Structure formats: C-alpha cells, structure tokens
Amino acid sequence: MNSPVEALDYVEDCSAPAMGPLGDSRYLCSVEEAARIVGQKWTLQIVNVLMDFGECRFCVLQxxxxxxxxxxxxxxxxxxEEEGIVAREQLSSMPPHVVYRLTDMGSHLSGVINELTSWSRTWLCAGIAEPTAS
Amino acid sequence: MNSPVEALDYVEDCSAPAMGPLGDSRYLCSVEEAARIVGQKWTLQIVNVLMDFGECRFCVLQxxxxxxxxxxxxxxxxxxEEEGIVAREQLSSMPPHVVYRLTDMGSHLSGVINELTSWSRTWLCAGIAEPTAS
DNA sequence: ACGAAGCGCTACATTTGTTGTAGCATGGGG
DNA sequence: CCCCATGCTACAACAAATGTAGCGCTTCGT
Structure with missing residues (x-):
C-alpha cells in the first residue's frame, strides 16, 4: 500500500487511540473495507429501498x-450481488420477473441505515426544511 | 424520466412505510441526503481518521x-467544510500548520462509523465465508 | 544568505465512473 | 401480427478521481 508510518508518528504526538499490536493502518481496515462498498454512489440508497420494500424489481428500484x-x-x-449483499432471484412465474432482495449480510446494514437516518434528521432535515411530514 | 407510479403501486402491496401525499421517491429523503454525503468516495474514511486522530494535518490525512x-x-x-462536517483551522504557531477536525455534526457520525465497523467485522473480516442468501 | 526540503495545496492530462439515450430479447395482450 | 412492458446492454458525452508536477511559503542546514 503506502507508508502509514508518518501518520502513526504523528498519531503518537496527537490524541490517537491506543491501537492493537498491528500498529499499522490496518486498524481502520474494517471501516475502510466497508467504506469501499458503502462509499459508492448508489449503494446505500439501493440497500435502503430494498430494506423498506422487502424486494424489488429492477424498474421499481430505478x-x-x-x-x-x-x-x-x-x-x-x-x-x-458479488459481494453477497443483494440476492437476485428470477421468478419464472406468469410474468417472468426478476426480483432483488437483501441477503442476511445486506439486512444487517440496517444499523448503519438507521444511524444515518437519525443523523440526517438531526443535522440535515431538522434545521433546513420539512421533508418529513411525520 | 420514467414513471414512479409503478413503484408506489408496488410499494403499497409491499411493506412500504406510509408516505405522504408527495407520492414519489421523496420518502427516503433523509437517507438520500445523507447518502449523497457519505456515499462519496473518501468521505467516510476521512471522517473515520479524523474521529480517531482527533485532528489532522493535510499530509497526515493523505x-x-x-x-x-x-x-x-x-x-x-x-x-x-461547506457542509459543516469538518472544520479547518490555521495554526499560526511556529510552523504555521493547518489542522482539520470534526465539528459537532461530524462527530455525531460516530454512530454510523461504529455500525459500519461492527458490520464490517461480522461480515467482511470475520466470516469471509458464504453470504447466506436468506 | 543560499539551497534544499517540508507543508498545503493547485494545475493539468489521463483514466475511471456516471449519465442520457437507444436499443435488444423475451413474453403478453389486443 | 403488432405493439408494449420488462430487464437489461451499448455507446457516446460528460463528470469525477488519479498521477505527476509544481507553486508559494517557511524553516533548517551550512
């Protein structure tokens, strides 16, 4: 990858948290990996829709x-689908539709979505406008 | 454009939340807004680093x-910075450095980061096994 | 004092990603 | 038989990210 050494040098002067014996930038591997997935332009929205709707056809998602x-x-x-977050299912029923839904892995992103929603309501929606007529 | 009507038709058959008379995809505005911010390529990683380090210089972030x-x-x-998540501070101390840190708004993303981290640990790091298609 | 080096960026061309619009294959209905 | 809907794919045009270079500033070594 690169040299996270400088970062860590700095860290020890700053208020860095004590990190495990790994000692390199691996400490943020978990978020980094997740961020690579979630930090894609439509991922979060797709997961959100799938979470609300339960299952969706392509055009509905669109x-x-x-x-x-x-x-x-x-x-x-x-x-x-490759990453195991969404499952594609081809219904061979009368109108041969395709349905997308969340896998277990995908469903467990609900915590993230919830946190994001409440953060959004507090900091984005609250002060600005009245998008939620709840 | 296309017709979101089908989506709503679909929605009412599924487990969609009751949405206002707006009738279009606006119902997910809160997540949508947040997703626009968080769903950018480096946003989450930056926030994460800033959260761990407390404050960072440009090169350290890099x-x-x-x-x-x-x-x-x-x-x-x-x-x-525009969005109010990060604050930039110019230190006029001996080496005139620039420091970035999270604002309150930014700090409150910790919940999202935490959820993401635990999700990642469960599904990305721990069990790289099979995604069980529920 | 002069040159080198580090910091916080900006500039610019190349590569990658996203968008808009079209279109294809399949199946159903008139 | 024709036409439309669905679930995509194709392709050109635009936008965003990357790699590399460099600028202005300041500090340090000599």
Missing part, C-alpha cells in the same frame, strides 16, 4: 431511486 | 488514507 440510469443500477446490483 | 491524491482530498475537505 424509479424509487429517482431514475438512476440503468447501466449504473445494473452494475451496482451486480457488484452487490 | 498518508493515513493510503495516499489519496491531493486534489481529491482537497476537494473533499472543502466540501465537507
């Missing part, structure tokens, strides 16, 4: 997300 | 994040 372009949505869903 | 390119980091920090 419109629920405000008209994402199908290429992007397709790519993102494919990636999320 | 190395801690694994060598992000300075243009991107600069742009992201500027944006985060």
């Amino acid at each position: 419109s629920a997300l405000g008209g994402v372009n199908p290429s992007t949505l397709s790519a993102r869903l494919k990636k999320l | 190395s801690a994040l694994g060598g992000v390119n300075p243009s991107t980091l600069s742009a992201r920090l500027k944006k985060l």
Whole structure:
C-alpha cells in the first residue's frame, strides 16, 4: 500500500487511540473495507429501498431511486450481488420477473441505515426544511 | 424520466412505510441526503481518521488514507467544510500548520462509523465465508 | 544568505465512473 | 401480427478521481 508510518508518528504526538499490536493502518481496515462498498454512489440508497420494500424489481428500484440510469443500477446490483449483499432471484412465474432482495449480510446494514437516518434528521432535515411530514 | 407510479403501486402491496401525499421517491429523503454525503468516495474514511486522530494535518490525512491524491482530498475537505462536517483551522504557531477536525455534526457520525465497523467485522473480516442468501 | 526540503495545496492530462439515450430479447395482450 | 412492458446492454458525452508536477511559503542546514 503506502507508508502509514508518518501518520502513526504523528498519531503518537496527537490524541490517537491506543491501537492493537498491528500498529499499522490496518486498524481502520474494517471501516475502510466497508467504506469501499458503502462509499459508492448508489449503494446505500439501493440497500435502503430494498430494506423498506422487502424486494424489488429492477424498474421499481430505478424509479424509487429517482431514475438512476440503468447501466449504473445494473452494475451496482451486480457488484452487490458479488459481494453477497443483494440476492437476485428470477421468478419464472406468469410474468417472468426478476426480483432483488437483501441477503442476511445486506439486512444487517440496517444499523448503519438507521444511524444515518437519525443523523440526517438531526443535522440535515431538522434545521433546513420539512421533508418529513411525520 | 420514467414513471414512479409503478413503484408506489408496488410499494403499497409491499411493506412500504406510509408516505405522504408527495407520492414519489421523496420518502427516503433523509437517507438520500445523507447518502449523497457519505456515499462519496473518501468521505467516510476521512471522517473515520479524523474521529480517531482527533485532528489532522493535510499530509497526515493523505498518508493515513493510503495516499489519496491531493486534489481529491482537497476537494473533499472543502466540501465537507461547506457542509459543516469538518472544520479547518490555521495554526499560526511556529510552523504555521493547518489542522482539520470534526465539528459537532461530524462527530455525531460516530454512530454510523461504529455500525459500519461492527458490520464490517461480522461480515467482511470475520466470516469471509458464504453470504447466506436468506 | 543560499539551497534544499517540508507543508498545503493547485494545475493539468489521463483514466475511471456516471449519465442520457437507444436499443435488444423475451413474453403478453389486443 | 403488432405493439408494449420488462430487464437489461451499448455507446457516446460528460463528470469525477488519479498521477505527476509544481507553486508559494517557511524553516533548517551550512
């Protein structure tokens, strides 16, 4: 990767938390990995919609997300499927539809979504406007 | 554009939350807004580093994040500053340094980071086994 | 005092990602 | 048979991120 040494040098002068014997930037590996997934443009929104709706068809996701372009949505869903967050299911029923839903792994992102929602309500919605008619 | 009507039709059959007369995808505004911020490539990592280190100089952030390119980091920090998540402080002390730190708003993202971390530990680090498609 | 070096960036060309619009294959309905 | 909806894919155009270079400033070594 790079040299996190300088960072750590600095850290010891600052108020860095005591980190494990790993001692390198690995300490943030967990968030880093998750951030790579979550820090993609539509990931969080997709997960959120899937969480609320339970399961979605492609076109429903598209419109629920405000008209994402199908290429992007397709790519993102494919990636999320690879990562085990979303499951794709082909219903061979009468109208042969495709349905996307969250896996266990994906469902467990609810904590993140919830935290994000409450943060948003406190800091984003609260002072600005009245988007939530609750 | 397309027609979000189908989405709502679908929604009412599924477990969608009761949404106002707005009738479109606005119902997820809170997460949507937050996702726009958090769903940027380096935002979460920056917040995480700032949260751990307390305060950081530019170059420290750069190395801690694994060598992000300075243009991107600069742009992201500027944006985060505008949004009120990060505060920039110019220290006029002996070596005139610049320090970045989280504002209250930014600090309150800790819940998100924590959830993300524990999710990551459970599903990314710990069990790289199989994603059980529920 | 002069040059080198570190810091906090900015500039610019290249690469990557996202968007808009079109279109294809499949199946259903008129 | 034609036309439409669904679930995508294709492709050009635009935007964002990257790599590399460099600037202005200041401090340090000599």
